[in-house]
Amino acid sequence: MNHRVCPQCGSEHIDFETGYITGKYRCLDCGYVGSVIFEFDDTNYDRFLKQLRGEEDK
Ligand SMILES: [Zn+2]
Incomplete structure (x- = not known):
């Protein structure tokens, strides 16, 4: 399963805002707005x- 997460806080509560030129993502938890979003599978998430x-993963 893939996760689309906020690069700032790691939340999966992401909204996609369609702008006039490019769409932007908005994080419902920390208020981050931007065109960059992270996508991970379970392990990388x-x-x-x-x-x-x-916490370092060693
Ligand atoms: Zn966030």
């Missing part, structure tokens, strides 16, 4: 969340 929390 886990790893990303750990990095966000400052």
